[in-house]
Amino acid sequence: MSIAVFASGSGSNFEALVERSRKQHWPQPISLLLCDKPQAKALERAERLRVPAVAFHPKEYKDKAAYEQDVLHCLQEHNIEWIMLAGYMRLVGPTLLEAYPWRILNIHPSLLPAFQGKDAVRQALEYGVRWTGVTVHWVDEGMDTGPILDQKPVLVEPHDTMETLQRKVQFVEHNLYPAVMYKLLTGRILPPDPSSMELKEEQ
Ligand code: GRF
Numbered sequence: 001m002s003i004a005v006f007a008s009g010s011g012s013n014f015e016a017l018v019e020r021s022r023k024q025h026w027p028q029p030i031s032l033l034l035c036d037k038p039q040a041k042a043l044e045r046a047e048r049l050r051v052p053a054v055a056f057h058p059k060e061y062k063d064k065a066a067y068e069q070d071v072l073h074c075l076q077e078h079n080i081e082w083i084m085l086a087g088y089m090r091l092v093g094p095t096l097l098e099a100y101p102w103r104i105l106n107i108h109p110s111l112l113p114a115f116q117g118k119d120a121v122r123q124a125l126e127y128g129v130r131w132t133g134v135t136v137h138w139v140d141e142g143m144d145t146g147p148i149l150d151q152k153p154v155l156v157e158p159h160d161t162m163e164t165l166q167r168k169v170q171f172v173e174h175n176l177y178p179a180v181m182y183k184l185l186t187g188r189i190l191p192p193d194p195s196s197m198e199l200k201e202e203q
Contacts, residue, residue, distance in 0.1 A: 001081035002031035003181070006088035011042025013086035013107060016174035017181070018049050024178075027185050032078045034071065036090055052078070058090070068095035075099075084181065085139060089118075092139050094199050101197035104139040105184075107177045109169045111135060111151055116144040121166050124156065132156055132165070134172045136180045138192075141199065149189065150180050 003021075005014045011033070018030050033046040033053040046053035054074055061067035072095060075083070083096070085106040092104060110120035111133040124132035133153040138146035152172050156165060183189040 001079055002028050003082040003084060004032040004034055004075055004078065004080040005030055005084045005086050006034045006036070007042040007086050008035060008037045008040055008089040009042065009087045011040065011045045011087070012170060013173055013177055014042050015045045015049065017084065017086065017178050018051055020178035020182070024182060026182060028081065030084075032075070032080060034074070036088065042087075064093045065095050068093050072096060072099050082181070082184075083139075084177070086177070091141070091143060094141070097139070097141065097197065097199055101194040102138060102191040105149065105177075105181070106137055106139050106144070106146070107173055108135045108137065108144050109166075109173065111153065112137060112144055112148060121169055122162060125160065125162060125165055130156055132169065134169060134176050136177055140197075147192075150176060152176050 005017060007014050014033055021030050030051060033042060033051050035043055035053065035055045036058050038055040038057065043053050043055060056067065056071060058067045061070070081103060083100055083104040085104065096104065108120060110124055111131070112135040115123040115132070121132070131153045133151055135151045136149045137144070138149065140146040154168050154172055180189070184191065
């Protein structure tokens with residue numbers, strides 16, 4: 001069994017996860033990068049790191065269920081047990097949630113429930129909070145709404161710009177996300193019972 005990372009963009013978290021998984025000899029390897037954007041820079045990282053990668057074109061499918069059905073086949077072919085979203089700019093639908101109950105994680109660049117959705121670092125800077133941070137949480141049907149696994153604060157200093165704050169947040173992300181996954185893989189955090197994931201009826 002192994003882990004898939006889903007990304008849509010730069011893939012710096014993907015790279016940090018792969019590096020840590022190799023250094024720490026995780027019991028399950030990261031054996032797949034899945035992108036929903038064929039131009040994503042994450043794909044270049046996968047090539048450099050020699051991690052198998054696949055790119056999907058969600059717009060070519062009639063709906064989310066059809067897209068996720070294809071994704072699911074791909075995950076099954078690669079023997080994937082865990083999914084780590086890392087900058088995957090898409091809501092996960094019932095097809096994947098039902099196939100992977102409490103096996104999908106996400107990382108978000110704020111202290112949830114503050115600043116959900118896109119541009120969380122900018123939202124925090126513009127709001128003027130003194131502390132922001134990083135959250136790793138289980139994925140459910142909502143946008144950044146699943147139960148929280150772990151969080152780490154990041155101080156917003158008066159001289160911070162988007163660039164400096166982003167850098168500090170990413171530094172924390174690159175440590176927190178692998179640390180949480182390692183705890184799950186080694187039984188130091190136990191996932192909830194799969195039958196306890198209740199999904200609303202598909203719309
Ligand atoms: C990260 O800030 C992550 O928290 C958010 O999207 C960003 C992805 O960055 N979900 P990268 O592609 O891993 O560099």
